[in-house]
Amino acid sequence: MNTSTFRQPLKWLTTTLLLTSIAQFSHGHGRYVLPSHTQVSGDEPQSISLTASISNDLFHPDKPLGNEAGGKVNRFLQGLFDVLESSVILPDGTRQPMQWRAFQRFSAADLTLEQSGTHRVQLRQPTTHMLTFKQANGERDRRFGPDAKAPDGATHITRRTIASTVVSYVSHNQSSAPARTGEGLELGGSSHPNDLFAGEDAHFTLTLDGKALTAPAKVLFVQSGTRHRNQREAIELETSANGAFTLPLKHAGMHWLEVEYSRDGQSDSQVDVHHHTLYVTLEVFAQ
Secondary structure (H helix, E strand, C coil): CCHHHHHHHHHHHHHHHHHHHCCCCCCCCEEEEEECCCEECCCCCEEEEEEEEEECCCCCCCEECCCCCCCCCCHHHHHHHCCCEEEEECCCCCEEECCCEECCCCEEEEEEECCCEEEEEEEEEEEEEEEEEECCCCCEEEEECCCCCCCCCCEEEEEEEEEEEEEEEEEECECCCCCCCCCCEEEECCCCCCCEECCCEEEEEEEECCEECCCCCEEEEEECCHHHCCCCCCEEEECCCCCEEEEECCCCEEEEEEEEEEEECCCCCCCCEEEEEEEEEEEEECC
């Protein structure tokens, strides 16, 4: 095996994971899934199209996200795509794979909705182990894998896990309770993600692996169109200790929700800290 060929995409993947899953609201390299419609109706099955991207500017694509359908991407991006789990969870709880095709600036997929109710489209990055440290010369470095070891003389050694989920919801004919998988950070609460209106408040609750949070999480809420504003005009807040939070819905349009949550590892887990990230696309309708 040519180890130099392996290390280059691995290094790029590690950097991407750090930027998107550890940096607390750095406003860079966010991820999103953007549906052409969040609500459709009709007696016959309805089709929508979706795009997915890694981008600094919300809903203005920069890099593709996902590639099961044979698009052409460089090996660095494909290293990330190989670990992504792409699926749609139907209103009856059935999970089906999604087929994304990568283009130069985004990935695209079509979805036909046959069942009435709310569909959950997601791109999930499973838990990945990583060791971060400072080399003897003070340079920051990291290694991948649950058995990674720091070199001699290293300091500031931290064993981490990182995981993230990118989600969008689409309802056909009616809204139903969005599917919950019990995997990673998930959005719940009394508000439905497809029934949001400007001038109202949305009330959500977060869970982690199906359980209530045990400490506050950081939440970032941003309206689309950041490319054409001098300020991002983001709403930043913390949840309650059990994951509850309220979003003021000031404007109609597409919005992006990012949640960052870290928790200490158990003493016998050989992990110092677990990092979790959730990205959700939400449409807010005019009254």
